Amino acid sequence: MTPSLLIDAARLQRNINRMQARADANDVALRPHIKTHKSVAIAQRQRDAGAVGLTVATVREAEVFAAAGFTDLCLAYATVGRAKHERLLALMQRGVTLSFCVDTPAGMKQAATFYARHNRTADVLLEVDVGHGRCGVAWDGTAAVDLARLITRQPGLRLAGLLTHAGQAYRGPTGNETPEAALLRHSTAERDRLLALAVRLRAAGVAGVVPGQVTLSIGSTPTMAVFENRTEEGFRITEVRPGNYVVYDAMQVTLGAAALDDCALTVLATVVSRRTEGDVTRLYLDAGKKVLTTDTGAHTRGHGLLLRAPEARTPLARATIVALSEEHGWVQVDGDAAIAVGDRVQIVPNHACVTMGTQEAFTLQHPDGTTERCAVDARAHG
Amino acid sequence: MTPSLLIDAARLQRNINRMQARADANDVALRPHIKTHKSVAIAQRQRDAGAVGLTVATVREAEVFAAAGFTDLCLAYATVGRAKHERLLALMQRGVTLSFCVDTPAGMKQAATFYARHNRTADVLLEVDVGHGRCGVAWDGTAAVDLARLITRQPGLRLAGLLTHAGQAYRGPTGNETPEAALLRHSTAERDRLLALAVRLRAAGVAGVVPGQVTLSIGSTPTMAVFENRTEEGFRITEVRPGNYVVYDAMQVTLGAAALDDCALTVLATVVSRRTEGDVTRLYLDAGKKVLTTDTGAHTRGHGLLLRAPEARTPLARATIVALSEEHGWVQVDGDAAIAVGDRVQIVPNHACVTMGTQEAFTLQHPDGTTERCAVDARAHG
Structure with a gap:
């Protein structure tokens, strides 16, 4: 999910x-x-x-x-x-x-x-x-x-x-x-x-x-x-x-401390809504502040780097996560986006350290295609 | 703690x-x-x-x-x-x-x-x-x-x-x-x-x-x-x-939808470090992005409203939470702040909806002085 x-x-x-x-x-x-x-x-x-x-x-x-x-x-x-x-x-x-x-x-x-x-x-x-x-x-x-x-x-x-x-x-x-x-x-x-x-x-x-x-x-x-x-x-x-x-993140890529291919953590999201306004396509993702957080780096652009799933290699062309609601990511694509309601995307978060702590678990994806569910063990304060 | x-x-x-x-x-x-x-x-x-x-x-x-x-x-x-x-x-x-x-x-x-x-x-x-x-x-x-x-x-x-x-x-x-x-x-x-x-x-x-x-x-x-x-x-x-x-929050106060006295949620924090720079006192709190989050409202100022503990009624005069690290709140006080390392403060967060989700529990404080520990039951996605 x-x-x-x-x-x-x-x-x-x-x-x-x-x-x-x-x-x-x-x-x-x-x-x-x-x-x-x-x-x-x-x-x-x-x-x-x-x-x-x-x-x-x-x-x-x-x-x-x-x-x-x-x-x-x-x-x-x-x-x-x-x-x-x-x-x-x-x-x-x-x-x-x-x-x-x-x-x-x-x-x-x-x-x-x-x-x-x-x-x-x-x-x-x-x-x-x-x-x-x-x-x-x-x-x-x-x-x-x-x-x-x-x-x-x-x-x-x-x-x-x-x-x-x-x-x-x-x-x-x-x-x-x-x-x-x-x-x-x-x-x-x-x-x-x-x-x-x-x-x-x-x-x-x-x-x-x-x-x-x-x-x-x-x-x-x-x-x-x-x-x-x-x-x-x-x-x-x-x-x-x-x-x-x-895991690195978008902030480290911007700082020159990592390449996009080094980023190991992504947020998997679904396109839940879509509209066209003139030359712009607007997509709404089911990933918002409560998983990406509003944290940004000094020179980051938008609220994370948007990639096509499931490869997590290719940035979605001309797309920016322009805003976040609690449970929605607002994406603007300049031009027609070949992406539909129900499609999945992956987001390299701006700041992995805060994104990890929002969830109780993550899925580790092994090269052989198997996956493993792991706990974010020390998630809370207290 | x-x-x-x-x-x-x-x-x-x-x-x-x-x-x-x-x-x-x-x-x-x-x-x-x-x-x-x-x-x-x-x-x-x-x-x-x-x-x-x-x-x-x-x-x-x-x-x-x-x-x-x-x-x-x-x-x-x-x-x-x-x-x-x-x-x-x-x-x-x-x-x-x-x-x-x-x-x-x-x-x-x-x-x-x-x-x-x-x-x-x-x-x-x-x-x-x-x-x-x-x-x-x-x-x-x-x-x-x-x-x-x-x-x-x-x-x-x-x-x-x-x-x-x-x-x-x-x-x-x-x-x-x-x-x-x-x-x-x-x-x-x-x-x-x-x-x-x-x-x-x-x-x-x-x-x-x-x-x-x-x-x-x-x-x-x-x-x-x-x-x-x-x-x-x-x-x-x-x-x-x-x-x-x-519970309301600093955003609602700014919007005029609530008074400060309506805000029921605060983050309790400790002053862990302090320095003086000219006319400015800098305090460092053990509450940062991982509890306050970097979320702000349209017209909010700083990263939450800083109050003296334990009453949570009186704003700390001339104090602003100017920045957040993951586990630190950076406070600037214009002038000498009568507050020491080890003192406690309370912060009305900018956005309660994201702050609540960062923790697994909260303390309910009853008027008779008793407290009750309650779970943030639906904290995670998944």
């Missing part, structure tokens, strides 16, 4: 293998972020290919993947609130190796007090802002040194490393810049700014910030597309955390 | 009672659309208050609410595809009274063939476009007459009525128009255009289009805010289908 999520298993595996090969070639551990797929079946493929552990965004995701046997988890999120720490503590007590982020003195103090009271030393990563402007201490200020030093003085915490995410890469090129140049600029900044902070922290005598010991964790799918590791005064990036690359 | 969905039970009940009273005063049946809440617990309250049945948007929703004992359902959607009709047939065979929409000859023919083959006569509603520009036959053209007549000739179908939704009301005022004037304009068009089509169909001799027999179904939350029924050559609106009114 439609709408539903399809994942091309061959493309999925190719994406997983390529990212693992890129990590291996750069001598970094790959700790994929599962926020995109939220699926145990996909995480197992990532582990089988060589991932050292997983990155998660929420306590719930940590719990779901721990229950599925993933015992090395990084919660890449500034974690605040007693309820969250209680649930993380429960995971640690069950033997899960787990780290989380801190980026403010207040959040850090709360965590330190909590774990000290429970006679635990929790591994924390100092979250660093390398230009995204979201959470994290600035890579180039004194606050980072002050907070890092403060962490090392807390009995309840151990400074395991530094973590950043160059989310600014999603803004794409500026001015006349090519997409490729933008990717390189962001990837270089992400790497070099984190390395520069590591050098500064060691110079400031912050305990534990030593090459070969400290975790230096970066990564997003666009910055990984062009990543090359390097050494700065003995420090190297040790770990990368891309997530979206398992 | 945060983020999570809260619903104020007193506001919810007040919203339900008011809409029922408005329907009663206008001598129309209220068939609320459950696409907003997807919750059996809330639908039961609507039924207890006097709703005649429910409106649903998907086959899955029909199945979930039928299983919960709601046996009078309207699938307000142009239903296309054999898998969908097979599941609807199964519901009919279990005794559920069910109608669905048709709006194209192709979709209608498919349904007619299907039900005739199964020796059934399915109740269908002709979906009519009164200016929204989405699905539906145009209210003022000959296509509506042709399709209505065609329906009456199919052994597998019975033309039970006409259905429309003035989705254009969500576009809000144009030019110097006040929000109130826009609501009235859209509400009047929705009512009068459907009545006009009924008159035309009777004049054309379309069987079953008779006052007192034919269902004339309209409704959206904004158009219902000012709805007054009237008689046109014996025809009156018989049924209204608003959905969002149970």
Whole structure:
């Protein structure tokens, strides 16, 4: 039935293998972020290919993947609130190796007090802002040194490393810049700014910030597309955390981080209505906001890329998903569209990470024509 | 834990009672659309208050609410595809009274063939476009007459009525128009255009289009805010289908269809990070796209209305949710914000119908301080 999520298993595996090969070639551990797929079946493929552990965004995701046997988890999120720490503590007590982020003195103090009271030393990563402007201490200020030093003085915490995410890469090129140049600029900044902070922290005598010991964790799918590791005064990036690359999406194609043929996730939809207005054909699909979401990227066009089913290879010519209702996609085709009510289409969503979470399951399509229904295991918050 | 969905039970009940009273005063049946809440617990309250049945948007929703004992359902959607009709047939065979929409000859023919083959006569509603520009036959053209007549000739179908939704009301005022004037304009068009089509169909001799027999179904939350029924050559609106009114949202406040105090749904979030940049305070919340969604209304500002917790009455002064990441809300406060890392806030989402579906449960807060955890029962497609 439609709408539903399809994942091309061959493309999925190719994406997983390529990212693992890129990590291996750069001598970094790959700790994929599962926020995109939220699926145990996909995480197992990532582990089988060589991932050292997983990155998660929420306590719930940590719990779901721990229950599925993933015992090395990084919660890449500034974690605040007693309820969250209680649930993380429960995971640690069950033997899960787990780290989380801190980026403010207040959040850090709360965590330190909590774990000290429970006679635990929790591994924390100092979250660093390398230009995204979201959470994290600035890579180039004194606050980072002050907070890092403060962490090392807390009995309840151990400074395991530094973590950043160059989310600014999603803004794409500026001015006349090519997409490729933008990717390189962001990837270089992400790497070099984190390395520069590591050098500064060691110079400031912050305990534990030593090459070969400290975790230096970066990564997003666009910055990984062009990543090359390097050494700065003995420090190297040790770990990368891309997530979206398992399936990619229209946003990544626009950014130049993927080709259309790399996109493994599509939304299968049915044309439920059709009208002609002058030179324009209007199609209405049974896929709307509740599966595609209204999310867009910096330079995406419309609400996803429309392909003819079932090949999911050929864009529907001159067609744009111009608007979404909750349960309808509004498609405009310039000219006559050789497509009828009842026909099926596939849509590469703008943003796979939000589309996956709208559904409770997806259909994995194997090259031999067989299919497998898989759960979006960590779909909810809570 | 945060983020999570809260619903104020007193506001919810007040919203339900008011809409029922408005329907009663206008001598129309209220068939609320459950696409907003997807919750059996809330639908039961609507039924207890006097709703005649429910409106649903998907086959899955029909199945979930039928299983919960709601046996009078309207699938307000142009239903296309054999898998969908097979599941609807199964519901009919279990005794559920069910109608669905048709709006194209192709979709209608498919349904007619299907039900005739199964020796059934399915109740269908002709979906009519009164200016929204989405699905539906145009209210003022000959296509509506042709399709209505065609329906009456199919052994597998019975033309039970006409259905429309003035989705254009969500576009809000144009030019110097006040929000109130826009609501009235859209509400009047929705009512009068459907009545006009009924008159035309009777004049054309379309069987079953008779006052007192034919269902004339309209409704959206904004158009219902000012709805007054009237008689046109014996025809009156018989049924209204608003959905969002149970909890309202920032979009409805902007449209003038609700006051802030009517908004029953909020997202509870925690301030996880904070920084000061000159005269601006930046707060980062643990509620992002995956719960608020990026959906906006025509004239909404930011990604939801930010309130101080736990009262959910007082907007946080000079604060705007300027951006969303997947798991972060980016808040800008002009000036110094008396709010710290670890503090909680509540957010009235821009669009409740999409926010509810992101979570598997919500917390109902009773006036006596007790709470109840309720499922978002029909959360998924599939």
